[in-house]
Amino acid sequence: MTSPVPYPAFSLRDLGWTRLGGLYEERRELLGMLRFGSRRLLAAIVLTTLVEIATAPLTALCAQRFVHVLTEETGDYLWPAAGFAAAMLLRQAAEIAGLAFRQSMAKTIDGAARSRMRRIALRPAGISHLEDPEFQDVASRAADQGIAWRERSVGMAAVGQVQTGGRMLSAIAMGVALAVYFPLLACTLIVLCFVIRSITLRQWLFLENVKDAATPERRKVDFWADLAAGPEAGTELRLFGLAGWVSERRLAAHYAWLADYWRIRRNVLHRQKLSMAITAVCAALALGVPGTAALDGEIDVGTLAFCLVAAWGVFVIANMGNESYDIEYGKTAHHALRQLEGLRPPVTGTRTPAATVATIRFEDVTFTYPGAPRPVLSRLNLTIRPGERLAIVGVNGAGKTTLIKLLAGLYTPTAGRITVDGEDLCTLDPAEWRSRMTALFQDFVRYPLTLRENITLAAPEADASDAELEELLRLGALEPVLASLESGLDTVLWNSGSGGRGLSGGQWQRLAAVRTLYARSHGRRLVVLDEPTAHLDVKAEARFYDEVVGAVRNASVVLISHRLSTVRSADRIVLLDNGRITEDGSHTDLLKRGGDYARLFRLQASRFSDGAAEPDATEREGSESNAAEPEEMRG
Numbered sequence: 001m002t003s004p005v006p007y008p009a010f011s012l013r014d015l016g017w018t019r020l021g022g023l024y025e026e027r028r029e030l031l032g033m034l035r036f037g038s039r040r041l042l043a044a045i046v047l048t049t050l051v052e053i054a055t056a057p058l059t060a061l062c063a064q065r066f067v068h069v070l071t072e073e074t075g076d077y078l079w080p081a082a083g084f085a086a087a088m089l090l091r092q093a094a095e096i097a098g099l100a101f102r103q104s105m106a107k108t109i110d111g112a113a114r115s116r117m118r119r120i121a122l123r124p125a126g127i128s129h130l131e132d133p134e135f136q137d138v139a140s141r142a143a144d145q146g147i148a149w150r151e152r153s154v155g156m157a158a159v160g161q162v163q164t165g166g167r168m169l170s171a172i173a174m175g176v177a178l179a180v181y182f183p184l185l186a187c188t189l190i191v192l193c194f195v196i197r198s199i200t201l202r203q204w205l206f207l208e209n210v211k212d213a214a215t216p217e218r219r220k221v222d223f224w225a226d227l228a229a230g231p232e233a234g235t236e237l238r239l240f241g242l243a244g245w246v247s248e249r250r251l252a253a254h255y256a257w258l259a260d261y262w263r264i265r266r267n268v269l270h271r272q273k274l275s276m277a278i279t280a281v282c283a284a285l286a287l288g289v290p291g292t293a294a295l296d297g298e299i300d301v302g303t304l305a306f307c308l309v310a311a312w313g314v315f316v317i318a319n320m321g322n323e324s325y326d327i328e329y330g331k332t333a334h335h336a337l338r339q340l341e342g343l344r345p346p347v348t349g350t351r352t353p354a355a356t357v358a359t360i361r362f363e364d365v366t367f368t369y370p371g372a373p374r375p376v377l378s379r380l381n382l383t384i385r386p387g388e389r390l391a392i393v394g395v396n397g398a399g400k401t402t403l404i405k406l407l408a409g410l411y412t413p414t415a416g417r418i419t420v421d422g423e424d425l426c427t428l429d430p431a432e433w434r435s436r437m438t439a440l441f442q443d444f445v446r447y448p449l450t451l452r453e454n455i456t457l458a459a460p461e462a463d464a465s466d467a468e469l470e471e472l473l474r475l476g477a478l479e480p481v482l483a484s485l486e487s488g489l490d491t492v493l494w495n496s497g498s499g500g501r502g503l504s505g506g507q508w509q510r511l512a513a514v515r516t517l518y519a520r521s522h523g524r525r526l527v528v529l530d531e532p533t534a535h536l537d538v539k540a541e542a543r544f545y546d547e548v549v550g551a552v553r554n555a556s557v558v559l560i561s562h563r564l565s566t567v568r569s570a571d572r573i574v575l576l577d578n579g580r581i582t583e584d585g586s587h588t589d590l591l592k593r594g595g596d597y598a599r600l601f602r603l604q605a606s607r608f609s610d611g612a613a614e615p616d617a618t619e620r621e622g623s624e625s626n627a628a629e630p631e632e633m634r635g
């Protein structure tokens, strides 16, 4: 059998101070998580645990008295019988109430743990950590919602400790009671029960580690499950008849995730023969030693009953209750959370950029995605002049969006630097820098918020009047949409919720453009438009460039588009190819030069040479159209 993680064999070092100290520290930290829960609940948990502890020896004493009264016929057996029943009932009631209290407390602690995780994920100024598989693995462990049969709940681990502590105390108390009559038996049972516990725990933790090693496989299961049940791919899956195929992929991913685990688990189950044998020995000793003493007349029958109940109480040590697993599984989540907290976000700059429209330079910038074999940008040089409209064109995958993300400081160049008015972007406070710019990304987010919030979140610090928002919506050709909304600007744009209203793809894109205009009119000096018209019809696209892009004043505009006809009015166009700028100039200059840009533009035009599209009257270079796009630019 091959296993991705080694089987944890017992070592004497496990009993060393370092290991025990680490264990103590770990448990202390877990207990510290209790501070996120309510004090009242904690008090209730402690109380029910104390009741559980106290009722154990009480049961043994009542049993002893009851049997003694019955056999010796020396008194009233009603009170010991009632005491025994009451102790048992009290114990059951305490267990049930304790479980409810613990679960409630655990949920609060888990909520706090997940909030901490979200804060950690949002903490770095960049986004590269979100794409790092190691970060994803640890984050998924820290926020496990329980796709497996057991949840990794930090909360259950924290409260489980109180319960386990109680159980251990109760078991030791029973051991002490047994030791009054049979000290050697009591010590042997306690030691052997701890051995059984240790073996069982080791085996299950090993299995848990095997499962953890397959976390990337598990993410694939999540992906296929979300795809099958989520709305995003719903249309395509049905159109292409892929429903069955997706189910099969999900199942295949599930097997790929767990096949090794199942195989290794079978092996571990075989190993349990040892702990079963030790358990049998314990049972034989617990029954045999007091039983023989009773037969020899060394103890009376009442004491025999007491000893048997006490021995049963000691067995609690070996009996891995749910809380023991809760602690161990939850510990993994807590450990993952600690790992995440230990990840120091990269040091960022603190300087405040000037509020002017800046000159931005890419100086010999190289960028390689983590783990990628080749750089996307390679010694790239580019200047964005103040107030200019710069268009960046290039085939799919040329690195246009990457360049924009570097500009926004979401990634840091692998080599070279980006400067803003001569200052290295890395030395600027990322939040301050981003408050100077705004962007409309290809994959813009459709926020399930009101129409008003969908616009104003781009400059939350500003005060927006209804008149200003309405004017911007008019500019974005969204007046009819506004008129059709029951609650106007305060309508929630969310067709999955009651009282909400959905928008079409093109309407969402216009709204994203309006958001950009709003940000611009509230102090953003750099406007980035990455494929801003991909969802728009030809008329709306033309209007977008004339009225929306044309409305931007006192700011630099960086525009990315595959539709060359839409970028020709830019002050300057640069062609990105093989990680560098290979052509740079105005539309007219680039056409005259007769390079790749001109070739691609003419290719676009040739698709319409049969008269399918109206030639653009303003274009003097030949037969170009204003709506077509070259196939090669689509990659």
Ligand SMILES: Nc1ncnc2c1ncn2[C@@H]1O[C@H](COP(=O)(O)OP(=O)(O)OP(=O)(O)O)[C@@H](O)[C@H]1O
Pocket (backbone or CB within 6 Å): 131, 369, 370, 372, 376, 394, 395, 396, 397, 398, 399, 400, 401, 402, 403
């Ligand atoms: N997060 C990422 N991790 C690794 N590689 C990436 C990542 N994002 C993009 N890439 C790779 O970087 C290259 C450039 O991608 P980018 O999105 O910048 O291209 P683009 O020019 O904007 O493409 P398109 O025109 O298709 O939008 C591509 O080869 C892509 O596979």
